[in-house]
Amino acid sequence: MRTRAVATSFTILLALGVLYLAGCSSVETPPTPGNKYPETQLTYAPIELDTTTFRVHFYWNGSDVDGEVVQFRFAIDQEDTLPPPEWHSTTAKDTTFLFLVDPVAALRLHTFKIAAQDDDGLIDPTPATRSFSAKTVPPTSEIIRGPAATNPIVGPNFTFEWAGIDPDGGETGGRAPVDSFEYLLLPIGAIADTLNPPTHTPLPPYDQTRYVSMIKQAVGDRLLPPHDDWKWIGIRGLKERFRNKSPVEHVFAERAVDLAGAAERNLAFGRNIRHFTVSTIQPGPIINIRSSVLTTQLAPTSGPVDAARKALQIFEGETISFSWDATADAYGGEVVGYTYALDDTSSLPGLDLGTTGVTFQPRQLPPGTHFLFIRAVDDGGLVSNAVIPLLIVHPRFKDPGAPREILFVDDSMSPGPSLNRVGNQPSDVEDTNWWTLFLLQGIGVPFTEWDTYQAGLSEGIRKAPEPKDLAAFTTVVWSVDANNSATDPTALWRTLVGGSYSELSGYLRAGGTLILTGFQLAENTAPTYVLYSNVGRGICFALQPNTPNYNLTYFARINMGIDGALENNAGLRTAAARDFVAAYPTPFAQSMAVPFDTALIDTGDGASGAKWNIYVTPGSLDQTLAPGLPRVEGWVMAQNFGCQENASAYFRVEDPLSPISAPIYTYHGVHTGIYMEGGASPREGMVCGVRVQAHDLGGSGSQVSVISNPSGAMGRMVHIGFPLYYLKDAQALSLLQAAFAYVNDSPTLP
8 A cells, every 4th residue: 555645634734934843741740729721712723514625724822821821732633532741732823734635535524622831831621622624626637658548569668657736736725736646557467466376366358448447446545356456556756667567468547646635536548547568579769750852751760670771862962961859758768869870880979869960961972872870769778770771873964075865754644544545545655656756756865765654563653763763864854644643643743742752853953954744743743732722822821831731842832833723623614524725835935045836735536647536425515525635734823932032032043033933835725614605714824834944942042143053953844734745746846845945955964
C-alpha cells in the first residue's frame, strides 16, 4: 500500500510562520487553593456540523483571571482520548489545517478541540470544540507522454509522464497542480502474488471494456478480488521510467491523489489507461529527415540499423540543405541530442539538441557517392541511426563544347491506360512513331527516347528518368497523357509531386531546359485540390509558405508561373463533350525571334487522314458535333511569380524588365450547348501555354544577371498545355521548332 503524502488524519500547515509547535511537560501542574483555570474561545471556525473545504483556518483566544495564558493545547479527532497535557502545543492564535477525506466519498467528519494553558500550568478543562465535515473536489489528470493507447509495440524500456490539476488544491482554494499520483502496470496473464503456489488468479486476456471496468472499480488501494494482489503504487512526481519489462501485453493506468487523500474518479481509456505490447527489441527514437531537394520528407527510421535506402541522385553544383528531428514519444522517452557526419563517421561530433540541420556547399560534394549519417539519442541511451546515400551526378550537358541533344520522354498512353488505339486516341506505337519518325526529326539535333511505361514495367509503375539518365541531354521534351490518377499516376506526377525527390526538378536546377506538352499539365504537376479549388484566389493567396500543399505546388509556381487552373471539364457543352479547338499565340509569342503560330486541332473524317475524327455517336447529338479535344485546362497566371511580392527583387533572371513567365498561347473553345448555340467556353481566352526565362530560385537579387552568371540558374522552359499530336503536322512541327529555338538559346547551356 502506498505511503500517503499525509500520514495522519490532518496536516498542520505553517502558514506565514505563525504556527509554532512547542514541546512541554506532559504533566499538568495541580491547582493551588483559589487558583482559577483559564478559559478558551474559538473566534473563527466552521459552523458546528457544517461542511467546509479540507483546508480550514482556525482562530482562537484564551484568558486567565488570575494569571496569563502562555500556550494552547489542541487535539484532532481521536487524539482527544489522550490526557490534555499530551495534546499538541502552540503559542499561536491561528493556523491552517489540511484535513484528510475518504478517498472515495471525498468527505469525512472531524472534531477539533483547543484549550488554553496558563502560567501555573493549568489547562482549561472545557476545551473549545467544533465538529464539521471536510470536503474536497477530486483531482483530474492525463497521460501526456508514453506508449499510445491502442496497442503499439514498444521496447522493454519505456516511460510514462502525466500531469494533473486539483480544482481546490490552491492555498486560497483555487486550482493547483497535483504532485501525488498512483499507477498500475499490469502484465496481461501475470500475477503479483509471489506465493508458490499462487493464491490469486492471473490477469485475464485483454479486453478493453473488461480492463477499464476493473481499473475504475479499484477505488481502494488495489484491484478487486480475485486480482487484489495488484496494488496501486504511489509516486510523488510526474514521470516513471520502466526498464527491462517482460515481452507481453501490458495495461498501464494512473490516477491523481489530492492533498486531502481523494483519488481521481472516472478514469478513461486513452486519457488515464493505455494498452500496449512490449517487444524484446528496443527501436530507439524515430528520425524524420527533410531536405531542400525533397518535396516530402524521407521515410522515417528508428533503431541503430537503418533500412537500405536508394541513393538520392543530385546534380553537381547544387547547394543542399538537410534538416531533421526525432521523437521518442512512442515509448515515452525524450531525445537528448543529435549528431551527424558526412562520409567519415570515425569521429562523430558530440550530441547537441541544437544540431538539427546542415548545409553542404558544392565543394563538399564532388561527383560520386557520399553518405550522410544522422544519429539521435534518447534519455535512456537508446540510439537511432539514419544513413542517406547521395549520388552526385556531373551534368555533362554543361561541359564546354557539349553537343545539343534531346531526351524525348514518352509519358503518353491511350485512355485506360492502354497501349492500343481507343477511339481517336492513338496506340502507343502510333504516337511514338509520330514523335520519333516525324516531329523530332524536324528539330535537326540527335534525340533519344525514354518510354516511362517500358522503363517501369518491372516495377509496375511509370518511371521517370533519373539524373544519371538526364546528365547528357541539353533539352528534355516531355509528352504526357490524360491518364493521371491516384492508382496509376503518370511519371510526370511521380517525379514532381508523388515522390520525395524530383529528378526532373533537379535537372532543371542544374540548368537543363524543358519543353513540356500534353493533357492536363496543371493536374499533372500539382495537387488538383489546390489548383482547381483556389482558382479564384490563387495558390499564393490561399496557401501558407512551408505547408505541405504549398510545397507540393512548387513546379506550378516556380517552373510554370501559374497560380491556378480551370479544370478540364469546365468548358464542356454537356457531359464528355469536347470544346478545345485552337490555341492563339499572344502578341508577345508572335514577336519572338522564332514566332509561334496559331495551333488548330486537326479535325475531319478519319478516312481523310485527320487525327481527330468527327464521328457519330447514336443518340448523342453533342458527341456528334464534338470537334475538339477534352482535358485541356485554362491557366491563371501568377500575379507574383513564386509568391514573392516583387519577383525582380528575389529572382536573378535574364531580363528583369520582362515577366519570368509570360503567356504565349490562349485558349479557344466552341460555344456551350448541344448545338453550340450558347455562350463562349468558360475558358475562352485563358492561358494554355507559357514561356519561362532562365532564373534562379530566389535570394540572389536582380543585381547580377543570369546571362553574366548562369551557374546555379534554372534553364529556359516552354509549357504547352495541349498535346501536339492532334494538331496538323505542319503546325505541330512549327510550334516545336519555335519552342526548341527558345530553350536551345538558354544562357545556362554551353
